[in-house]
Amino acid sequence: MASCGSVDTEGSLKWRSGPPIRTMIGCPKVSISFHKIKIAGQISDLLQSCRRSLRPPHGHFPPGSDMSQxxxxxxxxxxxxxxxxxxxxxxxxxxxxxxxxxxASCHIPAEYDRLGLAVGAESDHIGWDIGAADLTRAMARRLDSTAILANYSRLLIDLNRPLAAESSIPTRSEETEIPGNALLDDPERTRRVERMFTPFHRTVADFLDRRRAEGRKTRLLTVHSFTPVYLGEARPWHLGILAGASRGLAAIFLKEVAAEAPGLSLALDEPYRIAEDDDYAIPVHGDARGLDALLIEVRNDQLRSTAAVEEWAGRLCAALGRI
Incomplete structure (x- = not known):
């Protein structure tokens, strides 16, 4: 199971303090040892170089396609x-x-000093969706799908909230105060938008628009997890399926998951409902483009082991394959 102290990617980097780490950067015979090294723009240059060296033979992509770039x-x-x-x-x-x-991540850069939280608080559900990154990767492997994952904690800025939403940069999460988000000035808000929010959503938007330009059918699935108890109230569902314009598809998907696991508690629009003023990915990247767009919420106590993640990935992908 991945921790919030690593980013495992296609062409991956692993970042953390401690002894040097040797990691492959997505292409043969390339390895680099890191020990708190600042590598700035060289990351992009190196990854692009590696991708060029790994580009498949001519004919793997249709004429004019540049999806590898x-x-x-x-x-x-x-x-x-x-x-x-x-x-x-x-x-x-x-x-x-x-x-x-x-x-996908609970990473908070060191300069923020954990936003004033107690040690380890950011790795609880307030800092990220526990197990969601692992589930996303497991499903992407089974579906042979592209996966786009965030690399910063939602406590810094929530990528699934409009910037105007009060919860965009939360000062309180459930019953936990976030001291480092109190009384933020405009330059710091702008910094987080420019370094985290905007580039993440530009990456998603550019990828989806490129697929559309190539005439490729696209369906969007966003992957989340939720805590079993919130503000003292138990949440009985194992899985919630949420949608905006794609509610009909969500109902069909729910029935197919139920066929895979009839003993589970499944629900539409739980543990919350999608709203344009409080959600971002489905309304903006999905509904506004006219795509089939679904959001899944798996209760995070169901994702605490590799075996459990793979079991969920199997049943969800089997259901997706029939809709």
Missing amino acids: IPVIVHENSSIDWPPAATVENSRSWSEWVLVCEH
Whole structure:
């Protein structure tokens, strides 16, 4: 199971403090040892070089296609502690499903001093969707789909909230105060928008628009998890399926998942409903483009082991294959 202290990508970087780490950067015979090294724009150059060396033979992509050249957006001051806002995995996929995980990481750069939270608080459900990144990757492998995952904690800025929403940069999450988000000035808000929110959603939008330009059918699935108890109230559902314009498809998907696991508690529009003033990915990237667009919420106590994640991935992908 991945922790929030690593980013495992196609052409991956692993960042953390401690002993040097040797990791492959997505192409043969290339390895680099890192020890708190600032590598700035070289990340983008290296990954693009590796992708060129791994580009498949002519004929693998249709004429005019350039899907292998999805850009890695790296801020000019990026470092190991400031990874790209988005990680794109399996960009060459020809599956119609594109998976997005906005709450994949609980990473908070060291300069924020955990936003004043107690040690480890950011790795609880307030900081990310526990198990969602693992589930996204497991499903993407089974579907041979592209997965786009966020690399920062939602406590810094929530990528699934409109910027005007009060919860965009939360000062309180459930019963936990977030001291580092109190009384933010405009420059700091702008910094988070420019380094985290905007590049993440530009990556998603560019990828979806490129598929459309190539005439490829696309369906969007965003992957989330939820805590079993919220504000003292138990949440009985194992899975919630949410949608905006694609409510009919969501109901069909729910029935197909129920056929895979009849003993589970499943529900539409739980543990919340999608609303344009409080959600971003489905309304903006899905409904506004006229795409089939679904959001899944798996209760996070169902995703606490590799075996459990694979079991969920299997039943969800089997159901997706029939809709």
